[in-house]
Amino acid sequence: MEFFACPCPGRGRVMMDGNEQGDNKEDDGSVRTLQCGRGLHRIALECADGKQCLDSPRNVMIAKTNPISPEEVAFRCAS
Numbered sequence: 001m002e003f004f005a006c007p008c009p010g011r012g013r014v015m016m017d018g019n020e021q022g023d024n025k026e027d028d029g030s031v032r033t034l035q036c037g038r039g040l041h042r043i044a045l046e047c048a049d050g051k052q053c054l055d056s057p058r059n060v061m062i063a064k065t066n067p068i069s070p071e072e073v074a075f076r077c078a079s
Contacts (some may be wrong), residue, residue: 002038002062003070007031010077012047015057023048033070038063045075052078 006014006024014021014034021034024045044057053075062071 001035003033003035003065003067004062004073005031005033005070006045006073008075010047012045015044016041033067043073054078
């Protein structure tokens with residue numbers, strides 16, 4: 001198992017390889033750590049408030065991670 005997180009100023013749904021993975025944040029606003037298999041993945045963030053992400057989707061190699069040090073796939077909101 002590998003681990004990744006999608007920090008962003010906003011809240012949104014994480015999509016990995018076309019499949020929904022849930023929200024990028026917990027109810028308290030902390031960034032969630034998600035699980036996946038090792039390899040190259042297409043990760044997107046669909047903002048909950050209708051804003052667009054500048055760098056979504058992204059192709060990311062996720063390998064050699066753990067729950068303490070997940071791969072960080074950060075997104076930025078468009079202005």
